[in-house]
Amino acid sequence: MSDVVAQGLDPSNPNLRFLEEVSRRTAGVSRLEMCIQCGTCGGSCPSSADMDHTPRMLFAMIRAGMREEALQSNTPWICVSCYHCVVRCPQDVHIADVMYTLKSMAIHAKLYRDSTPPHFSQTFVDMVEKYGRSYEFGLATRHYLKHFPLRLPGMAPMGLGMLTRKRIELKPRRIRGIQQLHAILERAKEVEENE
Amino acid sequence: MSAYLYYPGCSMEASALAYHESLMAICEPLGLNLDEIEDWNCCGATEYVGVSTTPAYALICRNLALAKEQAKGTDTVVAPCSACYLNLAKANYYMRERPSLGEKVNAALAAGGLHYEPDSLIIRHLLDVIINDIGLDTVKSKVVRPLTGLRVAPYLGCMVPRPDYQKRWSDHEHPNELDRLLRALGAQVIDFPLKTHCCGGHMTQIGPATAFELIRRLIASAQQHQADLMATVCPMCQMNIDAYQAETNRHFRTNYRMPILFFTQLMGLAFGLDPKRLGFGREFVNAQPALSRIGVEVPTNEAEQKPPRIPGRRDKNLPMPRMPGEEEN
Numbered sequence: 383m384s385d386v387v388a389q390g391l392d393p394s395n396p397n398l399r400f401l402e403e404v405s406r407r408t409a410g411v412s413r414l415e416m417c418i419q420c421g422t423c424g425g426s427c428p429s430s431a432d433m434d435h436t437p438r439m440l441f442a443m444i445r446a447g448m449r450e451e452a453l454q455s456n457t458p459w460i461c462v463s464c465y466h467c468v469v470r471c472p473q474d475v476h477i478a479d480v481m482y483t484l485k486s487m488a489i490h491a492k493l494y495r496d497s498t499p500p501h502f503s504q505t506f507v508d509m510v511e512k513y514g515r516s517y518e519f520g521l522a523t524r525h526y527l528k529h530f531p532l533r534l535p536g537m538a539p540m541g542l543g544m545l546t547r548k549r550i551e552l553k554p555r556r557i558r559g560i561q562q563l564h565a566i567l568e569r570a571k572e573v574e575e576n577e
Numbered sequence: 578m579s580a581y582l583y584y585p586g587c588s589m590e591a592s593a594l595a596y597h598e599s600l601m602a603i604c605e606p607l608g609l610n611l612d613e614i615e616d617w618n619c620c621g622a623t624e625y626v627g628v629s630t631t632p633a634y635a636l637i638c639r640n641l642a643l644a645k646e647q648a649k650g651t652d653t654v655v656a657p658c659s660a661c662y663l664n665l666a667k668a669n670y671y672m673r674e675r676p677s678l679g680e681k682v683n684a685a686l687a688a689g690g691l692h693y694e695p696d697s698l699i700i701r702h703l704l705d706v707i708i709n710d711i712g713l714d715t716v717k718s719k720v721v722r723p724l725t726g727l728r729v730a731p732y733l734g735c736m737v738p739r740p741d742y743q744k745r746w747s748d749h750e751h752p753n754e755l756d757r758l759l760r761a762l763g764a765q766v767i768d769f770p771l772k773t774h775c776c777g778g779h780m781t782q783i784g785p786a787t788a789f790e791l792i793r794r795l796i797a798s799a800q801q802h803q804a805d806l807m808a809t810v811c812p813m814c815q816m817n818i819d820a821y822q823a824e825t826n827r828h829f830r831t832n833y834r835m836p837i838l839f840f841t842q843l844m845g846l847a848f849g850l851d852p853k854r855l856g857f858g859r860e861f862v863n864a865q866p867a868l869s870r871i872g873v874e875v876p877t878n879e880a881e882q883k884p885p886r887i888p889g890r891r892d893k894n895l896p897m898p899r900m901p902g903e904e905e906n
Contacts, residue, residue: 409630409678410671428775432787460787463623464775465739469749478740485627499783506624510636514618516587525782533785536827540820540861547859547878549592549820558616562689563639570635570685577631 397447404444407577408476408483416473417441423467423477433457437467437477440484453493458484459500498529511567514557519550579710582644582654582698583611586661586812587619592820593658593812595856599841600657600703602854606719607711611655614644620664623779634678635685637668641698642691648698657703657841659736659811666700670742702737704810704840705745708754713761721849723763727871730769730804731755732795732837734814738773749773755840759808762847767802771795776817789828792817796825796835800901805867807837815839819861831900836864846873 396403405412417438424436434455435443443452458481467477485503488494502525509517522541526534544550557563589597604611617640625633644654656662672679672695679695686692707716733755738746746752750773756766774795777788795818799807809815818837826833838860845855846868857864857875865877 407630409626409634410667410674428791429780429787432784458627460780460784462735462775462778462780462787462791464735464778466735466750466775468740479626482626483630486629489628502779502783503624503627506622507628510619510621510625516619516622518587518591522782529783530785536824540823543861543878544592544820547861548594549859551591555590557618559618559639559689562691563618563636566635566639566685566689566691567632569688570632570681571629573681573684574629574631 395447397449400447400449400452401445404480404483404487407487408479410476410479412480412483413473413475414441414444414480417445417475418473420472422470422472423475426466426470427461428464428466429460429462433460437461437481441475441480450493453484453488453491454495455484456496457481458488459494459496501525501529509554511564512556513554514560514563515555517554519552520554522550579608579706580610580612580649580651581706582648582651583613584617584620584640584644584654584656584661584665585613586656586658588658588812588816592816593839595859596657596812596815596839596841598854598856599839599845602845602850603841603848606848606850607707607715609706609711612647612649612651614640614654615647617643620661622660622664626664631678631681631685634668634671634682637664638672638682638686638693639689639691641665641669642686642693645693645697646691652697653699653701653706655701655703655706657810658813659702659734660813662700662702663736666743667740669695669698669700700743701745702810704733704737704754704758708758713757716758716761716844720762720847722847722873724759724843724847724871725763725765727764727867728767728803728805729759729764729843730767730799730802730807731759731772732769732799732807732809732814732818733773734809734811735773735775735778737810755808755810758840759843762843764843767799767804769799769802769804771798776811776814778813778817781817781821785824786828788817788821789825792821792825793829793831793833796822796833797900799835800833804835805870806864807835808840808843809837810840815860822862834862834866836860836862836867838864846875852876 405414421438424430424438435457440457461481463478489500494500621633621636738752739749759766777791780788842855852875858878
Protein backbone atom coordinates (compact mmCIF):
# COMPACT_ATOMS: atom_id res chain seq x y z
CA MET A 383 0.00 0.00 0.00
CA SER A 384 2.94 2.33 0.66
CA ASP A 385 3.64 2.45 -3.07
CA VAL A 386 0.12 3.62 -3.66
CA VAL A 387 0.53 6.35 -1.07
CA ALA A 388 3.84 7.28 -2.66
CA GLN A 389 1.99 7.83 -5.91
CA GLY A 390 -0.20 10.33 -4.18
CA LEU A 391 -3.31 8.16 -4.10
CA ASP A 392 -5.52 7.91 -1.08
CA PRO A 393 -5.58 4.27 0.13
CA SER A 394 -9.04 4.78 1.59
CA ASN A 395 -10.36 5.57 -1.90
CA PRO A 396 -12.88 2.77 -2.54
CA ASN A 397 -12.26 3.01 -6.28
CA LEU A 398 -8.88 1.33 -5.78
CA ARG A 399 -10.92 -1.74 -4.92
CA PHE A 400 -13.24 -1.39 -7.92
CA LEU A 401 -11.88 -4.47 -9.70
CA GLU A 402 -12.45 -6.51 -6.55
CA GLU A 403 -15.97 -5.18 -6.22
CA VAL A 404 -16.95 -5.96 -9.82
CA SER A 405 -15.49 -9.44 -9.53
CA ARG A 406 -17.22 -10.11 -6.21
CA ARG A 407 -20.62 -9.03 -7.51
CA THR A 408 -20.41 -11.26 -10.59
CA ALA A 409 -22.22 -14.59 -10.60
CA GLY A 410 -19.76 -17.45 -10.85
CA VAL A 411 -16.00 -16.91 -10.62
CA SER A 412 -15.45 -13.91 -12.93
CA ARG A 413 -11.65 -14.38 -13.35
CA LEU A 414 -11.59 -10.70 -14.32
CA GLU A 415 -8.31 -10.32 -12.39
CA MET A 416 -6.71 -12.71 -14.90
CA CYS A 417 -7.25 -10.45 -17.95
CA ILE A 418 -3.99 -10.10 -19.90
CA GLN A 419 -5.24 -7.27 -22.15
CA CYS A 420 -4.85 -9.29 -25.35
CA GLY A 421 -7.93 -7.77 -27.00
CA THR A 422 -9.37 -11.05 -28.29
CA CYS A 423 -12.71 -9.98 -26.78
CA GLY A 424 -13.02 -6.77 -28.79
CA GLY A 425 -11.79 -8.50 -31.94
CA SER A 426 -14.49 -11.15 -31.56
CA CYS A 427 -17.30 -8.74 -30.75
CA PRO A 428 -20.03 -8.31 -33.39
CA SER A 429 -21.22 -5.00 -31.92
CA SER A 430 -17.94 -3.40 -30.80
CA ALA A 431 -18.26 -0.72 -33.50
CA ASP A 432 -21.09 0.84 -31.51
CA MET A 433 -19.29 0.67 -28.15
CA ASP A 434 -17.64 3.61 -26.31
CA HIS A 435 -14.85 1.24 -25.22
CA THR A 436 -13.92 -2.23 -26.36
CA PRO A 437 -14.21 -4.81 -23.56
CA ARG A 438 -10.41 -4.84 -23.23
CA MET A 439 -10.30 -1.08 -22.66
CA LEU A 440 -13.16 -1.30 -20.21
CA PHE A 441 -11.38 -3.98 -18.19
CA ALA A 442 -8.24 -1.83 -18.08
CA MET A 443 -10.36 1.06 -16.79
CA ILE A 444 -11.85 -1.15 -14.10
CA ARG A 445 -8.39 -2.22 -13.03
CA ALA A 446 -7.33 1.43 -12.91
CA GLY A 447 -10.20 2.20 -10.56
CA MET A 448 -11.97 4.47 -13.06
CA ARG A 449 -15.32 3.75 -11.50
CA GLU A 450 -17.50 6.50 -12.94
CA GLU A 451 -16.07 6.31 -16.44
CA ALA A 452 -16.48 2.54 -16.52
CA LEU A 453 -20.06 2.63 -15.25
CA GLN A 454 -20.97 5.41 -17.69
CA SER A 455 -19.62 3.47 -20.68
CA ASN A 456 -22.28 2.22 -23.08
CA THR A 457 -20.24 -0.95 -23.65
CA PRO A 458 -22.20 -3.31 -21.35
CA TRP A 459 -25.47 -2.03 -22.83
CA ILE A 460 -24.31 -2.73 -26.40
CA CYS A 461 -23.11 -6.24 -25.48
CA VAL A 462 -25.49 -8.71 -27.14
CA SER A 463 -24.57 -11.67 -24.88
CA CYS A 464 -23.34 -13.75 -27.82
CA TYR A 465 -20.48 -15.30 -25.79
CA HIS A 466 -18.05 -15.18 -28.69
CA CYS A 467 -15.49 -13.40 -26.49
CA VAL A 468 -16.17 -15.78 -23.61
CA VAL A 469 -15.23 -18.92 -25.53
CA ARG A 470 -12.24 -17.26 -27.18
CA CYS A 471 -10.78 -15.59 -24.06
CA PRO A 472 -7.44 -17.30 -23.31
CA GLN A 473 -7.93 -16.55 -19.62
CA ASP A 474 -11.52 -17.81 -19.38
CA VAL A 475 -12.85 -14.52 -18.05
CA HIS A 476 -16.65 -14.65 -17.72
CA ILE A 477 -16.91 -11.52 -19.84
CA ALA A 478 -20.65 -11.57 -20.52
CA ASP A 479 -21.38 -11.94 -16.81
CA VAL A 480 -19.03 -9.07 -15.98
CA MET A 481 -21.08 -6.97 -18.41
CA TYR A 482 -24.26 -7.91 -16.51
CA THR A 483 -22.58 -6.89 -13.26
CA LEU A 484 -21.57 -3.52 -14.71
CA LYS A 485 -25.14 -2.93 -15.90
CA SER A 486 -26.59 -3.66 -12.49
CA MET A 487 -23.98 -1.42 -10.82
CA ALA A 488 -24.67 1.38 -13.31
CA ILE A 489 -28.41 1.11 -12.61
CA HIS A 490 -27.77 1.14 -8.86
CA ALA A 491 -25.49 4.20 -9.11
CA LYS A 492 -27.73 5.81 -11.82
CA LEU A 493 -24.64 6.32 -13.96
CA TYR A 494 -25.95 5.19 -17.35
CA ARG A 495 -26.14 7.89 -20.01
CA ASP A 496 -28.88 6.50 -22.26
CA SER A 497 -31.94 5.52 -20.25
CA THR A 498 -33.47 3.32 -22.98
CA PRO A 499 -31.66 0.03 -22.21
CA PRO A 500 -31.95 0.16 -18.40
CA HIS A 501 -35.63 1.15 -18.62
CA PHE A 502 -36.28 -1.79 -20.96
CA SER A 503 -34.60 -4.20 -18.55
CA GLN A 504 -36.45 -2.71 -15.60
CA THR A 505 -39.83 -2.84 -17.37
CA PHE A 506 -39.21 -6.48 -18.31
CA VAL A 507 -38.31 -7.26 -14.69
CA ASP A 508 -41.40 -5.41 -13.42
CA MET A 509 -43.64 -7.58 -15.61
CA VAL A 510 -41.92 -10.78 -14.51
CA GLU A 511 -42.19 -9.78 -10.86
CA LYS A 512 -45.87 -8.96 -11.25
CA TYR A 513 -46.97 -12.04 -13.18
CA GLY A 514 -44.16 -14.59 -12.93
CA ARG A 515 -44.09 -14.63 -16.74
CA SER A 516 -42.91 -12.20 -19.33
CA TYR A 517 -45.74 -10.08 -20.75
CA GLU A 518 -44.68 -8.91 -24.18
CA PHE A 519 -47.73 -6.84 -25.05
CA GLY A 520 -47.43 -4.76 -21.88
CA LEU A 521 -43.66 -4.53 -22.26
CA ALA A 522 -43.76 -3.50 -25.91
CA THR A 523 -46.49 -0.88 -25.55
CA ARG A 524 -44.97 0.72 -22.47
CA HIS A 525 -41.43 0.64 -23.87
CA TYR A 526 -42.19 1.94 -27.35
CA LEU A 527 -44.50 4.72 -26.17
CA LYS A 528 -41.81 5.96 -23.83
CA HIS A 529 -38.65 5.52 -25.89
CA PHE A 530 -39.56 5.02 -29.56
CA PRO A 531 -42.81 6.91 -30.23
CA LEU A 532 -41.56 7.79 -33.72
CA ARG A 533 -40.94 4.15 -34.51
CA LEU A 534 -44.54 3.23 -33.72
CA PRO A 535 -46.18 4.08 -37.08
CA GLY A 536 -43.62 1.95 -38.91
CA MET A 537 -44.09 -0.82 -36.36
CA ALA A 538 -47.89 -0.91 -36.66
CA PRO A 539 -48.05 -3.57 -39.44
CA MET A 540 -45.74 -5.76 -37.42
CA GLY A 541 -47.75 -5.33 -34.21
CA LEU A 542 -50.93 -6.13 -36.10
CA GLY A 543 -49.20 -9.09 -37.75
CA MET A 544 -48.17 -10.40 -34.33
CA LEU A 545 -51.84 -10.27 -33.26
CA THR A 546 -53.32 -11.88 -36.37
CA ARG A 547 -50.68 -14.63 -36.22
CA LYS A 548 -51.50 -15.18 -32.54
CA ARG A 549 -47.87 -14.49 -31.68
CA ILE A 550 -48.63 -11.99 -28.94
CA GLU A 551 -51.20 -12.25 -26.17
CA LEU A 552 -53.22 -9.24 -25.03
CA LYS A 553 -53.66 -10.56 -21.52
CA PRO A 554 -50.81 -11.52 -19.21
CA ARG A 555 -50.55 -15.03 -17.78
CA ARG A 556 -50.01 -15.14 -14.05
CA ILE A 557 -48.43 -18.15 -12.35
CA ARG A 558 -50.33 -19.79 -9.47
CA GLY A 559 -47.39 -19.54 -7.09
CA ILE A 560 -47.00 -15.80 -7.48
CA GLN A 561 -47.05 -15.25 -3.67
CA GLN A 562 -44.29 -17.81 -3.30
CA LEU A 563 -42.27 -16.10 -6.05
CA HIS A 564 -42.74 -12.71 -4.38
CA ALA A 565 -41.48 -14.13 -1.07
CA ILE A 566 -38.43 -15.60 -2.83
CA LEU A 567 -37.58 -12.40 -4.70
CA GLU A 568 -38.15 -10.27 -1.60
CA ARG A 569 -35.67 -12.40 0.35
CA ALA A 570 -33.23 -12.42 -2.56
CA LYS A 571 -33.21 -8.62 -2.63
CA GLU A 572 -32.51 -8.48 1.11
CA VAL A 573 -29.63 -10.92 0.66
CA GLU A 574 -28.27 -8.82 -2.21
CA GLU A 575 -28.44 -5.58 -0.23
CA ASN A 576 -26.76 -7.02 2.84
CA GLU A 577 -23.80 -8.08 0.76
CA MET B 578 -40.56 -43.52 -24.65
CA SER B 579 -37.81 -41.27 -23.36
CA ALA B 580 -39.19 -39.08 -20.55
CA TYR B 581 -37.86 -35.64 -19.72
CA LEU B 582 -38.80 -32.73 -17.52
CA TYR B 583 -39.85 -29.93 -19.82
CA TYR B 584 -39.33 -26.19 -19.35
CA PRO B 585 -41.14 -24.44 -22.25
CA GLY B 586 -40.36 -20.80 -21.48
CA CYS B 587 -42.59 -17.80 -22.16
CA SER B 588 -41.91 -17.51 -25.92
CA MET B 589 -43.37 -20.93 -26.65
CA GLU B 590 -46.81 -19.67 -25.59
CA ALA B 591 -46.88 -16.68 -27.92
CA SER B 592 -44.11 -15.34 -30.15
CA ALA B 593 -42.78 -18.84 -30.92
CA LEU B 594 -46.15 -20.60 -30.97
CA ALA B 595 -45.12 -22.32 -34.21
CA TYR B 596 -42.18 -23.89 -32.36
CA HIS B 597 -44.53 -25.18 -29.64
CA GLU B 598 -47.09 -26.54 -32.10
CA SER B 599 -44.53 -28.32 -34.26
CA LEU B 600 -42.67 -29.73 -31.23
CA MET B 601 -45.89 -31.16 -29.80
CA ALA B 602 -46.65 -32.73 -33.21
CA ILE B 603 -43.27 -34.49 -33.54
CA CYS B 604 -43.15 -35.81 -29.95
CA GLU B 605 -45.25 -38.85 -30.82
CA PRO B 606 -43.27 -40.07 -33.86
CA LEU B 607 -40.01 -39.46 -31.98
CA GLY B 608 -41.23 -41.24 -28.83
CA LEU B 609 -40.43 -38.13 -26.82
CA ASN B 610 -42.32 -37.75 -23.55
CA LEU B 611 -42.15 -34.20 -22.17
CA ASP B 612 -43.35 -33.68 -18.61
CA GLU B 613 -43.94 -29.93 -18.24
CA ILE B 614 -42.71 -28.42 -14.98
CA GLU B 615 -45.81 -27.42 -13.01
CA ASP B 616 -46.28 -23.68 -12.58
CA TRP B 617 -42.88 -22.73 -13.98
CA ASN B 618 -41.95 -19.03 -14.14
CA CYS B 619 -40.02 -16.84 -16.59
CA CYS B 620 -36.24 -17.39 -16.62
CA GLY B 621 -35.59 -13.62 -16.71
CA ALA B 622 -34.13 -13.79 -20.24
CA THR B 623 -31.08 -11.54 -20.61
CA GLU B 624 -32.78 -8.74 -18.63
CA TYR B 625 -33.00 -9.73 -14.98
CA VAL B 626 -29.29 -10.64 -14.66
CA GLY B 627 -28.48 -7.10 -15.79
CA VAL B 628 -30.57 -5.59 -13.00
CA SER B 629 -29.55 -7.60 -9.93
CA THR B 630 -27.77 -10.90 -9.46
CA THR B 631 -29.23 -12.82 -6.52
CA PRO B 632 -32.89 -12.20 -7.42
CA ALA B 633 -32.16 -13.15 -11.05
CA TYR B 634 -30.65 -16.49 -10.06
CA ALA B 635 -33.35 -17.12 -7.44
CA LEU B 636 -35.95 -16.58 -10.19
CA ILE B 637 -34.23 -19.14 -12.42
CA CYS B 638 -33.72 -21.63 -9.62
CA ARG B 639 -37.36 -21.66 -8.51
CA ASN B 640 -37.90 -23.59 -11.74
CA LEU B 641 -35.09 -26.03 -11.00
CA ALA B 642 -36.35 -26.58 -7.44
CA LEU B 643 -39.88 -27.28 -8.72
CA ALA B 644 -38.51 -29.59 -11.42
CA LYS B 645 -36.51 -31.58 -8.89
CA GLU B 646 -39.60 -32.06 -6.70
CA GLN B 647 -41.58 -33.22 -9.72
CA ALA B 648 -38.87 -35.49 -11.17
CA LYS B 649 -39.96 -39.09 -11.60
CA GLY B 650 -37.37 -41.41 -13.10
CA THR B 651 -35.44 -38.66 -14.86
CA ASP B 652 -32.93 -35.97 -13.90
CA THR B 653 -32.93 -34.21 -17.24
CA VAL B 654 -34.61 -30.88 -17.91
CA VAL B 655 -35.14 -30.04 -21.58
CA ALA B 656 -35.55 -26.47 -22.80
CA PRO B 657 -36.36 -25.57 -26.43
CA CYS B 658 -35.48 -21.87 -26.05
CA SER B 659 -31.81 -20.85 -26.18
CA ALA B 660 -32.00 -18.16 -23.52
CA CYS B 661 -33.96 -20.38 -21.14
CA TYR B 662 -31.55 -23.24 -21.73
CA LEU B 663 -28.55 -21.05 -21.04
CA ASN B 664 -30.05 -19.44 -17.93
CA LEU B 665 -30.99 -22.78 -16.38
CA ALA B 666 -27.63 -24.36 -17.30
CA LYS B 667 -25.65 -21.36 -16.09
CA ALA B 668 -27.47 -21.17 -12.75
CA ASN B 669 -26.77 -24.86 -12.17
CA TYR B 670 -23.10 -24.40 -13.10
CA TYR B 671 -22.40 -21.16 -11.23
CA MET B 672 -24.01 -22.37 -8.00
CA ARG B 673 -21.39 -25.10 -7.94
CA GLU B 674 -18.51 -22.99 -9.25
CA ARG B 675 -19.18 -20.30 -6.64
CA PRO B 676 -20.75 -21.84 -3.52
CA SER B 677 -21.54 -18.39 -2.06
CA LEU B 678 -23.99 -17.84 -4.93
CA GLY B 679 -25.57 -21.20 -4.14
CA GLU B 680 -25.97 -20.19 -0.49
CA LYS B 681 -27.57 -16.87 -1.37
CA VAL B 682 -29.95 -18.44 -3.87
CA ASN B 683 -31.00 -21.13 -1.43
CA ALA B 684 -31.49 -18.56 1.33
CA ALA B 685 -33.93 -16.83 -1.02
CA LEU B 686 -35.63 -20.05 -2.16
CA ALA B 687 -36.15 -21.00 1.52
CA ALA B 688 -38.56 -18.06 1.81
CA GLY B 689 -40.79 -19.97 -0.62
CA GLY B 690 -40.18 -23.35 1.03
CA LEU B 691 -37.90 -24.51 -1.79
CA HIS B 692 -34.31 -25.71 -2.15
CA TYR B 693 -32.09 -26.61 -5.08
CA GLU B 694 -28.92 -28.66 -4.84
CA PRO B 695 -26.62 -27.73 -7.74
CA ASP B 696 -25.99 -30.55 -10.19
CA SER B 697 -28.98 -32.56 -9.02
CA LEU B 698 -30.49 -31.95 -12.48
CA ILE B 699 -28.99 -32.06 -15.95
CA ILE B 700 -29.99 -29.19 -18.23
CA ARG B 701 -30.10 -29.86 -21.96
CA HIS B 702 -31.33 -28.22 -25.12
CA LEU B 703 -34.00 -29.91 -27.22
CA LEU B 704 -31.68 -30.33 -30.23
CA ASP B 705 -29.05 -32.05 -28.06
CA VAL B 706 -31.68 -34.54 -26.83
CA ILE B 707 -32.96 -35.26 -30.34
CA ILE B 708 -29.46 -35.80 -31.76
CA ASN B 709 -27.82 -37.65 -28.89
CA ASP B 710 -30.65 -39.56 -27.15
CA ILE B 711 -33.21 -40.22 -29.84
CA GLY B 712 -30.55 -40.39 -32.53
CA LEU B 713 -30.39 -39.66 -36.23
CA ASP B 714 -31.21 -43.27 -37.14
CA THR B 715 -34.61 -42.95 -35.49
CA VAL B 716 -35.13 -39.55 -37.11
CA LYS B 717 -34.24 -40.99 -40.55
CA SER B 718 -36.57 -43.94 -40.04
CA LYS B 719 -39.50 -41.53 -39.59
CA VAL B 720 -38.86 -39.53 -42.75
CA VAL B 721 -41.54 -40.27 -45.32
CA ARG B 722 -41.36 -37.00 -47.25
CA PRO B 723 -37.66 -36.10 -47.56
CA LEU B 724 -36.88 -32.41 -48.08
CA THR B 725 -34.81 -33.23 -51.15
CA GLY B 726 -33.72 -30.16 -53.07
CA LEU B 727 -34.53 -27.66 -50.31
CA ARG B 728 -31.48 -25.51 -49.59
CA VAL B 729 -31.44 -24.77 -45.86
CA ALA B 730 -29.12 -22.49 -43.85
CA PRO B 731 -28.68 -24.09 -40.41
CA TYR B 732 -28.83 -21.25 -37.88
CA LEU B 733 -28.15 -22.02 -34.23
CA GLY B 734 -27.53 -18.55 -32.84
CA CYS B 735 -25.32 -17.87 -29.85
CA MET B 736 -26.62 -19.26 -26.64
CA VAL B 737 -26.90 -22.93 -27.47
CA PRO B 738 -23.28 -23.71 -28.44
CA ARG B 739 -21.81 -21.03 -26.15
CA PRO B 740 -20.52 -20.82 -23.47
CA ASP B 741 -21.27 -24.56 -23.23
CA TYR B 742 -19.77 -25.13 -19.78
CA GLN B 743 -20.93 -28.75 -19.90
CA LYS B 744 -19.14 -29.48 -23.22
CA ARG B 745 -22.21 -30.84 -24.95
CA TRP B 746 -21.63 -29.47 -28.46
CA SER B 747 -19.18 -30.44 -31.17
CA ASP B 748 -17.80 -26.90 -31.49
CA HIS B 749 -18.38 -23.45 -30.01
CA GLU B 750 -18.44 -21.63 -33.33
CA HIS B 751 -19.09 -24.20 -36.06
CA PRO B 752 -21.01 -27.06 -34.47
CA ASN B 753 -22.43 -29.63 -36.89
CA GLU B 754 -25.44 -30.97 -34.95
CA LEU B 755 -28.13 -28.99 -36.74
CA ASP B 756 -26.50 -29.67 -40.14
CA ARG B 757 -26.57 -33.41 -39.48
CA LEU B 758 -30.19 -33.32 -38.39
CA LEU B 759 -31.33 -31.35 -41.44
CA ARG B 760 -29.34 -33.65 -43.71
CA ALA B 761 -31.11 -36.63 -42.12
CA LEU B 762 -34.37 -35.00 -43.23
CA GLY B 763 -33.06 -35.02 -46.80
CA ALA B 764 -32.44 -31.27 -47.03
CA GLN B 765 -29.49 -29.80 -48.85
CA VAL B 766 -27.62 -28.06 -46.04
CA ILE B 767 -25.47 -25.10 -46.99
CA ASP B 768 -22.17 -24.51 -45.20
CA PHE B 769 -23.44 -21.42 -43.41
CA PRO B 770 -20.48 -19.42 -42.07
CA LEU B 771 -22.60 -17.32 -39.68
CA LYS B 772 -24.44 -20.25 -38.16
CA THR B 773 -23.62 -19.22 -34.58
CA HIS B 774 -23.50 -15.47 -35.06
CA CYS B 775 -25.78 -13.16 -33.15
CA CYS B 776 -29.27 -12.07 -34.30
CA GLY B 777 -29.07 -8.95 -32.16
CA GLY B 778 -31.01 -10.38 -29.22
CA HIS B 779 -32.81 -7.63 -27.32
CA MET B 780 -31.07 -4.88 -29.32
CA THR B 781 -34.14 -4.70 -31.61
CA GLN B 782 -35.83 -3.13 -28.58
CA ILE B 783 -33.09 -0.86 -27.24
CA GLY B 784 -30.61 -0.13 -30.02
CA PRO B 785 -32.31 -0.93 -33.33
CA ALA B 786 -29.45 0.24 -35.59
CA THR B 787 -27.07 -2.24 -33.93
CA ALA B 788 -29.62 -5.03 -34.28
CA PHE B 789 -30.52 -4.31 -37.91
CA GLU B 790 -26.87 -4.60 -38.96
CA LEU B 791 -26.55 -8.01 -37.27
CA ILE B 792 -29.80 -9.19 -38.86
CA ARG B 793 -28.69 -7.91 -42.28
CA ARG B 794 -25.38 -9.80 -42.10
CA LEU B 795 -27.17 -13.09 -41.41
CA ILE B 796 -29.77 -12.73 -44.13
CA ALA B 797 -27.23 -11.45 -46.67
CA SER B 798 -24.95 -14.40 -46.00
CA ALA B 799 -27.78 -16.93 -46.25
CA GLN B 800 -28.84 -15.31 -49.52
CA GLN B 801 -25.29 -15.32 -50.88
CA HIS B 802 -25.20 -19.06 -50.28
CA GLN B 803 -28.51 -19.32 -52.13
CA ALA B 804 -30.43 -20.71 -49.20
CA ASP B 805 -34.18 -21.14 -49.76
CA LEU B 806 -34.77 -20.62 -46.08
CA MET B 807 -33.09 -20.60 -42.68
CA ALA B 808 -33.80 -23.13 -39.93
CA THR B 809 -33.37 -22.12 -36.30
CA VAL B 810 -33.52 -23.58 -32.79
CA CYS B 811 -34.24 -20.30 -31.01
CA PRO B 812 -37.41 -18.20 -30.52
CA MET B 813 -35.45 -14.94 -30.29
CA CYS B 814 -33.50 -15.60 -33.52
CA GLN B 815 -36.71 -16.49 -35.34
CA MET B 816 -38.43 -13.35 -34.08
CA ASN B 817 -35.60 -10.98 -35.00
CA ILE B 818 -34.92 -12.34 -38.46
CA ASP B 819 -38.58 -12.87 -39.33
CA ALA B 820 -40.62 -10.13 -37.68
CA TYR B 821 -37.93 -7.43 -37.98
CA GLN B 822 -36.94 -8.29 -41.55
CA ALA B 823 -39.28 -5.64 -42.99
CA GLU B 824 -37.86 -2.95 -40.70
CA THR B 825 -34.32 -4.08 -41.51
CA ASN B 826 -35.15 -3.82 -45.22
CA ARG B 827 -36.45 -0.30 -44.71
CA HIS B 828 -33.33 0.64 -42.75
CA PHE B 829 -30.90 -0.54 -45.46
CA ARG B 830 -33.22 -0.06 -48.46
CA THR B 831 -32.87 -3.72 -49.29
CA ASN B 832 -35.56 -6.15 -50.31
CA TYR B 833 -34.67 -9.43 -48.67
CA ARG B 834 -37.34 -12.11 -48.39
CA MET B 835 -35.58 -14.81 -46.40
CA PRO B 836 -37.99 -17.12 -44.56
CA ILE B 837 -36.90 -18.59 -41.24
CA LEU B 838 -38.58 -21.65 -39.73
CA PHE B 839 -38.05 -23.70 -36.59
CA PHE B 840 -36.19 -26.96 -37.18
CA THR B 841 -39.13 -28.80 -35.60
CA GLN B 842 -41.43 -27.51 -38.38
CA LEU B 843 -39.11 -29.02 -41.00
CA MET B 844 -38.98 -32.28 -39.04
CA GLY B 845 -42.78 -32.42 -39.00
CA LEU B 846 -42.92 -31.82 -42.75
CA ALA B 847 -40.38 -34.56 -43.43
CA PHE B 848 -42.31 -36.92 -41.14
CA GLY B 849 -45.34 -36.37 -43.38
CA LEU B 850 -47.41 -34.70 -40.63
CA ASP B 851 -50.29 -32.40 -41.53
CA PRO B 852 -48.73 -28.93 -42.06
CA LYS B 853 -51.76 -27.44 -40.27
CA ARG B 854 -50.40 -28.89 -37.02
CA LEU B 855 -46.93 -27.44 -37.57
CA GLY B 856 -47.53 -23.71 -37.07
CA PHE B 857 -47.07 -22.62 -40.69
CA GLY B 858 -48.51 -19.23 -41.57
CA ARG B 859 -47.32 -17.67 -38.31
CA GLU B 860 -44.12 -16.47 -39.98
CA PHE B 861 -43.99 -12.93 -41.38
CA VAL B 862 -41.78 -13.84 -44.33
CA ASN B 863 -43.92 -16.39 -46.11
CA ALA B 864 -42.18 -19.77 -46.39
CA GLN B 865 -44.55 -21.07 -49.07
CA PRO B 866 -42.55 -19.89 -52.12
CA ALA B 867 -39.48 -21.74 -50.82
CA LEU B 868 -41.45 -24.87 -49.97
CA SER B 869 -43.22 -24.82 -53.35
CA ARG B 870 -39.84 -25.62 -54.86
CA ILE B 871 -40.08 -29.09 -53.34
CA GLY B 872 -43.82 -29.36 -53.95
CA VAL B 873 -45.03 -28.81 -50.40
CA GLU B 874 -48.20 -26.83 -49.68
CA VAL B 875 -48.48 -25.25 -46.24
CA PRO B 876 -51.06 -22.89 -44.72
CA THR B 877 -50.14 -19.23 -45.21
CA ASN B 878 -51.33 -16.13 -43.46
CA GLU B 879 -54.18 -14.58 -45.46
CA ALA B 880 -53.15 -11.07 -44.44
CA GLU B 881 -49.79 -11.51 -46.16
CA GLN B 882 -48.61 -7.94 -46.66
CA LYS B 883 -47.02 -6.65 -49.78
CA PRO B 884 -43.29 -6.01 -49.57
CA PRO B 885 -42.85 -2.58 -47.96
CA ARG B 886 -42.47 0.36 -50.31
CA ILE B 887 -38.97 1.69 -50.06
CA PRO B 888 -38.86 5.48 -49.85
CA GLY B 889 -36.47 7.57 -51.94
CA ARG B 890 -34.12 6.39 -54.68
CA ARG B 891 -36.74 6.74 -57.38
CA ASP B 892 -34.25 8.25 -59.82
CA LYS B 893 -33.81 6.75 -63.24
CA ASN B 894 -30.17 7.74 -63.61
CA LEU B 895 -27.29 5.60 -64.76
CA PRO B 896 -27.58 1.97 -63.68
CA MET B 897 -25.29 1.27 -60.76
CA PRO B 898 -23.96 -2.07 -59.51
CA ARG B 899 -26.03 -3.53 -56.69
CA MET B 900 -25.49 -6.11 -54.00
CA PRO B 901 -27.67 -9.23 -54.15
CA GLY B 902 -30.95 -8.54 -52.41
CA GLU B 903 -30.76 -4.80 -52.93
CA GLU B 904 -33.89 -3.42 -54.52
CA GLU B 905 -33.93 -2.87 -58.24
CA ASN B 906 -35.62 0.45 -58.90
